[in-house]
Amino acid sequence: MMENENLADSKSGSPDSFSLPVFTCVTLFIAVWVTYSQYLIFTVVPNEVTMGAVQRIFYFHVGSAFATYAATACLLVGSLGFLTLKSKNFDALQLAAAEVGLLFCSIVLLTGMIWAQSAWNIAFSFKEPRLVSTLVLWLLFVALVVLRKFAARSDAASFCAVFGVLGAILVPVVVYSVKFLSPVGQLHPVVVEHDGLREASFRVAFWVTNGALVAMALLFIWLRKKIASLEEKNL
Amino acid sequence: MTGIFFCTVKLLRKDLIIETRRAELTVMSLMSVIGLSIILSYGVWLAGISQSQKMELAPALSLSVLFMAALSVIGKFSEYDEKSGALDGLLVAKVSSDALYLARVAAIFLLTSIAAFASGLVLPTLLGLVPSLLLSWHGALVFCGVSLGLASVGATLAPIAVRVRAGSIFLLTLMLPLVIPLFFASCEILSGNPSTRDFWWTLLAALDAVYLAAGLWLHPHVVR
Amino acid sequence: MSVSAPTSQQLSVVNVAASVAGHKLFSQISFSVNSGVVLALYGGNGVGKTTLLRVLAGLHRDYTGNFSYSPGVTVGFASGSVSMLYEDLSLYENVELVSNTSFTPRLLSPALCDRPIKHFSSGERALAAFERMWVMQPTVILLDEITAHLDQKKRTALFEAVKAHAKRGGAAIFVSHEELPAYIVSARFVLTAAGLSGIEPGGSLA
Numbered sequence: 001m002m003e004n005e006n007l008a009d010s011k012s013g014s015p016d017s018f019s020l021p022v023f024t025c026v027t028l029f030i031a032v033w034v035t036y037s038q039y040l041i042f043t044v045v046p047n048e049v050t051m052g053a054v055q056r057i058f059y060f061h062v063g064s065a066f067a068t069y070a071a072t073a074c075l076l077v078g079s080l081g082f083l084t085l086k087s088k089n090f091d092a093l094q095l096a097a098a099e100v101g102l103l104f105c106s107i108v109l110l111t112g113m114i115w116a117q118s119a120w121n122i123a124f125s126f127k128e129p130r131l132v133s134t135l136v137l138w139l140l141f142v143a144l145v146v147l148r149k150f151a152a153r154s155d156a157a158s159f160c161a162v163f164g165v166l167g168a169i170l171v172p173v174v175v176y177s178v179k180f181l182s183p184v185g186q187l188h189p190v191v192v193e194h195d196g197l198r199e200a201s202f203r204v205a206f207w208v209t210n211g212a213l214v215a216m217a218l219l220f221i222w223l224r225k226k227i228a229s230l231e232e233k234n235l
Numbered sequence: 236m237t238g239i240f241f242c243t244v245k246l247l248r249k250d251l252i253i254e255t256r257r258a259e260l261t262v263m264s265l266m267s268v269i270g271l272s273i274i275l276s277y278g279v280w281l282a283g284i285s286q287s288q289k290m291e292l293a294p295a296l297s298l299s300v301l302f303m304a305a306l307s308v309i310g311k312f313s314e315y316d317e318k319s320g321a322l323d324g325l326l327v328a329k330v331s332s333d334a335l336y337l338a339r340v341a342a343i344f345l346l347t348s349i350a351a352f353a354s355g356l357v358l359p360t361l362l363g364l365v366p367s368l369l370l371s372w373h374g375a376l377v378f379c380g381v382s383l384g385l386a387s388v389g390a391t392l393a394p395i396a397v398r399v400r401a402g403s404i405f406l407l408t409l410m411l412p413l414v415i416p417l418f419f420a421s422c423e424i425l426s427g428n429p430s431t432r433d434f435w436w437t438l439l440a441a442l443d444a445v446y447l448a449a450g451l452w453l454h455p456h457v458v459r
Numbered sequence: 460m461s462v463s464a465p466t467s468q469q470l471s472v473v474n475v476a477a478s479v480a481g482h483k484l485f486s487q488i489s490f491s492v493n494s495g496v497v498l499a500l501y502g503g504n505g506v507g508k509t510t511l512l513r514v515l516a517g518l519h520r521d522y523t524g525n526f527s528y529s530p531g532v533t534v535g536f537a538s539g540s541v542s543m544l545y546e547d548l549s550l551y552e553n554v555e556l557v558s559n560t561s562f563t564p565r566l567l568s569p570a571l572c573d574r575p576i577k578h579f580s581s582g583e584r585a586l587a588a589f590e591r592m593w594v595m596q597p598t599v600i601l602l603d604e605i606t607a608h609l610d611q612k613k614r615t616a617l618f619e620a621v622k623a624h625a626k627r628g629g630a631a632i633f634v635s636h637e638e639l640p641a642y643i644v645s646a647r648f649v650l651t652a653a654g655l656s657g658i659e660p661g662g663s664l665a
Contacts, residue, residue: 083453083456132415132419133416135415136412136415136416137412139411139412139415140412140413142408143408143409143411143412146405146408147395147399147405147408147409150399150400150401150405151395151398151399152398152399152480153480153481153521154478154480154481154520154521155395155398155399158456158457159395159398159399159457161456162391162395162453162456162457163392163395163409165449165453166388166391166392166413166446166449166450166453167412167413169445169449170412170413170416170442170445173416173438173441173442173445174416174438245555245556246556249545249548249552249556252547252548252552253545253547253548256547256575257547315545318546319541319542319543319544319545319546319576320538320541320542320543321543321544321545321546323518323541323543324542324543324544324553324557324588324591325556325557326517326518327516327517327518327534327535327536327543327592328556328557328558328591328595329533330556330557
């Protein structure tokens with residue numbers, strides 16, 4: 001029996017209006033969370049001894065990195081889900097995860113380069129495997145977003161799912177393998193693991209901002225997924 | 236298993252027969268190697284780089300040339316499949332998708348190895364160096380590792396590229412993020428810090444294994 | 460060649476509608492094909508006849524609805540306009556890729572089968588596609604404009620082959636612009652944007 005996936009997803013139905021209050025509450029909660037993290041970063045946390053005020057970019061940089069990994073995880077789930085279940089919901093999830101992942105990965109790269117320029121006088125260096133692996137991840141997201149636009153409508157979902165799986169499984173291989181490289185000669189600091197956040201306020205700001213940015217990324221994915229599903233129904 | 240093996244051999248033989256009759260891919264990849272090698276070595280000569288720096292630069296340049304030559308080979312294979320619906324004919328006949336993938340990987344690997352041999356020979360010669368990489372098991376193994384990775388990724392992504400707009404450019408866009416780690420690992424093995432060589436060998440092997448296994452699972456989803 | 464029981468259903472199509480590049484070609488159509496049936500499908504240019512066959516062959520994924528073949532039923536597809544063969548290989552070499560059994564051409568000369576497909580005329584390519592499909596011994600044959608470039612003699616030989624196939628319990632769907640001879644065709648459909656017409660009462664064929 002060959003039953004087409006369009007038929008299988010026709011039960012998605014109209015946009016579920018009951019989730020709008022839920023969405024509004026979650027958005028407000030995350031907005032407060034993000035605002036609180038900004039308050040901590042710009043008014044509570046003292047200037048770092050060596051780098052001064054520039055160091056505050058660290059919170060956005062690391063938080064965006066966590067958000068990127070969260071988007072990558074969603075991308076993997078969406079891609080695998082689509083390939084195995086052929087569900088349009090999972091396709092919408094991978095589409096949303098790719099776009100949000102691109103956004104936050106761009107923030108990681110930009111903030112990283114700004115920080116690197118002021119810390120080491122060099123915005124980008126191939127000597128630093130973490131920078132390079134982030135660049136690779138950014139290229140992955142760019143390729144995914146462009147593939148979605150260039151592929152025919154009937155092929156886009158499958159193609160993006162295949163590339164999404166390839167890209168998502170590459171990420172842990174590259175990113176975590178870097179941990180096994182000798183830290184000698186690497187530029188990127190390993191702050192948290194080497195007990196760099198001794199001040200309690202640093203630690204609180206760090207974890208609050210990480211959580212806020214990850215929550216924001218997931219919220220964006222949820223919203224973009226909803227939009228993608230509505231666009232699909234209207235076509 | 237034996238069925239897939241024999242089917243793979245038949246399909247590989249098909250690609251090689253077509254290539255011996257057309258000779259298009261071999262000529263194209265060799266001309267890419269020669270052309271790029273000339274341009275790159277001229278740039279190195281213009282920059283007035285010292286002999287020892289050239290020796291450090293040679294592996295990375297050879298691998299770049301190999302990558303560009305491989306791109307032309309990979310794209311063309313999928314074009315053959317799409318032309319006159321030949322791949323459709325195999326799919327309707329229920330030819331094993333695993334065999335299709337493995338045969339394509341093997342064919343790309345063989346042709347890419349020819350380009351690798353050429354780039355290992357031509358580029359160092361134009362730089363005024365002895366092509367020592369080519370003469371060493373170490374260098375040959377690295378080039379094999381890169382070729383296998385390129386073949387695995389290429390065999391998975393080429394059917395996508397051939398069916399999207401601006402397909403020939405798109406193959407580069409799709410392959411680049413997946414090939415960069417292969418490229419870096421190879422360069423580090425050939426001319427990086429010897430103390431980190433084990434790490435880069437492990438990474439290269441892991442990437443090859445991941446790409447091959449993932450490609451085998453994903454390939455049915457990219458062919459109709 | 461597997462032989463189906465008389466009048467056993469081999470293909471069932473339910474509410475299939477196909478699109479190409481987002482453009483819907485025809486509304487939901489339903490029909491079934493039993494063993495021994497040769498069905499002729501007509502229709503204007505661009506209405507979706509080839510697309511329907513490609514959907515049924517599993518080559519086109521942009522469709523809604525569902526279709527199924529009975530257990531043990533295999534499907535073959537041959538087109539008069541796209542050979543689906545590797546042009547640099549001979550017919551023997553193309554057949555070798557899909558079959559381990561020895562191949563004796565029925566409609567082409569053995570000498571021709573040794574030459575690369577790219578040297579074939581349009582009619583010879585259509586016959587080569589048919590020969591390669593025939594080697595697989597499919598139960599249900601899907602033929603897309605296969606007679607478009609054939610001379611009368613070859614056309615007759617092909618019709619005889621299809622008629623014999625139906626007599627042995629197979630089935631066929633012919634897409635054609637020309638009128639097919641009555642002695643091989645069990646029923647005629649016309650496909651339009653609105654759907655199928657000319658269907659037997661009850662939506663099935665015997």
